[in-house]
Amino acid sequence: MHDIRRQFPLLDRKINGNPLVYLDNAATTQKPRAVTDAMLDYYRNINSNIHRGVHHLSQLATSAFEESRQRVMKFMGAAQHEQIIFTRGTTEAVNLVANGFRDFLKKGDRVLVTIADHHSNFVPWQQACLRSGATFDIMPVEEDGTFDLELFGRKLSQGPKMVAFPHISNVLGIENPVKEMTAMAHACGAAVLVDGAQGIAHCPVDVADLDCDFYCWSAHKIYGPTGIGVLYGKREWLEKLPPYQFGGEMIEEVELERTTFAALPFKFEAGTPAIAEGFALKPALDFVQGVGFDNLREHESELTRMALDGLGRIKGLRIYGKGEGHSGVVSFNLDGAYHYDVGVILDQLGIAVRTGHHCAQPLMKHLGVQGCVRASFAAYNTGEEVERLVAGVKKAAEMLV
Ligand code: PLP
Numbered sequence: 408m409h410d411i412r413r414q415f416p417l418l419d420r421k422i423n424g425n426p427l428v429y430l431d432n433a434a435t436t437q438k439p440r441a442v443t444d445a446m447l448d449y450y451r452n453i454n455s456n457i458h459r460g461v462h463h464l465s466q467l468a469t470s471a472f473e474e475s476r477q478r479v480m481k482f483m484g485a486a487q488h489e490q491i492i493f494t495r496g497t498t499e500a501v502n503l504v505a506n507g508f509r510d511f512l513k514k515g516d517r518v519l520v521t522i523a524d525h526h527s528n529f530v531p532w533q534q535a536c537l538r539s540g541a542t543f544d545i546m547p548v549e550e551d552g553t554f555d556l557e558l559f560g561r562k563l564s565q566g567p568k569m570v571a572f573p574h575i576s577n578v579l580g581i582e583n584p585v586k587e588m589t590a591m592a593h594a595c596g597a598a599v600l601v602d603g604a605q606g607i608a609h610c611p612v613d614v615a616d617l618d619c620d621f622y623c624w625s626a627h628k629i630y631g632p633t634g635i636g637v638l639y640g641k642r643e644w645l646e647k648l649p650p651y652q653f654g655g656e657m658i659e660e661v662e663l664e665r666t667t668f669a670a671l672p673f674k675f676e677a678g679t680p681a682i683a684e685g686f687a688l689k690p691a692l693d694f695v696q697g698v699g700f701d702n703l704r705e706h707e708s709e710l711t712r713m714a715l716d717g718l719g720r721i722k723g724l725r726i727y728g729k730g731e732g733h734s735g736v737v738s739f740n741l742d743g744a745y746h747y748d749v750g751v752i753l754d755q756l757g758i759a760v761r762t763g764h765h766c767a768q769p770l771m772k773h774l775g776v777q778g779c780v781r782a783s784f785a786a787y788n789t790g791e792e793v794e795r796l797v798a799g800v801k802k803a804a805e806m807l808v
Pocket residue numbers: 433434495496497498499525527528573575576577602604605625
């Protein structure tokens with residue numbers, strides 16, 4: 408743990424006179440020194456635009472960026488680098504697919520999402536349905552935050568063309584059975600998009616094994632920079648989908664009346680991408696693989712267990728999503744206290760948590776709350792920090808309830 412924390416100098420900060428306890432990792436993780444060094448290295452030594460220069464620096468920058476694509480391909484178990492599209496993040500990746508998928512939707516078709524989806528995987532599909540006339544169907548979650556797979560099967564029997572769901576909900580923290588749900592959806596003829604924003608940093612992802620058609624994630628959730636993310640897609644879908652944006656980089660030939668588009672992956676990468684961020688994504692993935700997913704999962708499960716146990720003893724505290732596969736995120740409310748006030752008291756103690764609707768308003772309505780408090784864990788969090796969280800929430804309960 409000492410070796411891990413040493414790589415994150417920001418964790419040594421004091422906030423309001425207290426050592427920082429950073430438990431807002433589901434919003435964004437802190438970055439190891441190797442990532443910030445890589446950003447600096449890129450701008451100091453390599454900076455140049457990519458894919459179009461004959462000069463040395465441009466070729467260096469191009470190879471560095473394309474090496475990242477190869478690295479991501481291997482990290483996710485994808486077969487070809489053309490299946491890795493760099494986007495600004497999960498949000499843009501989902502929008503890219505939902506926007507193009509409208510070409511395949513018409514009145515009478517169906518799209519199935521879940522009530523546990525982040526707005527990033529809810530609104531693009533809702534809007535695609537509104538514009539195409541397709542029916543927007545929503546899978547509920549059970550009391551414990553899991554999906555009822557029998558009900559999922561019944562929803563699938565209505566024949567949706569697309570099924571979109573989170574690998575891990577950013578509120579409930581339950582790891583959904585992606586492989587099983589994908590197989591069920593495929594058996595009914597639906598394509599599957601997995602929102603992996605919260606999955607990628609917590610579980611090993613092998614898209615060949617999961618067999619999903621699309622998997623989307625953001626680098627900043629996995630110790631990498633903001634401004635870059637990934638859309639993985641099956642080749643037949645990526646070939647079929649129309650480009651999302653038009654401009655430089657994504658064309659093959661532009662004539663006065665018509666344009667032909669570049670081959671994958673460039674067809675979907677209009678304009679200058681986030682080059683430094685792409686370069687710095689590699690050390691982020693190296694960090695995670697250095698820690699190892701087995702260690703990471705064990706560690707985060709233990710922190711989650713401690714938090715559930717400690718918080719669960721506080722009178723009037725309600726936890727959302729305690730089902731099987733719960734790890735990394737603990738969301739809760741104190742009866743009689745406004746979630747925001749709990750967050751402010753914790754902040755006074757140097758403890759960073761997130762409060763509010765967590766970009767999941769449909770889920771908040773389903774849970775019958777306006778918002779909640781969310782603590783989320785990463786590789787560098789310690790048991791001592793969870794104890795400080797529990798003590799802080801106890802103090803908030805004494806002050807507010
Ligand atoms: N999906 C989930 C489950 C998330 O937790 C988030 C971010 O919190 C997103 C999508 C959106 O990610 P980004 O803002 O990086 O595009």
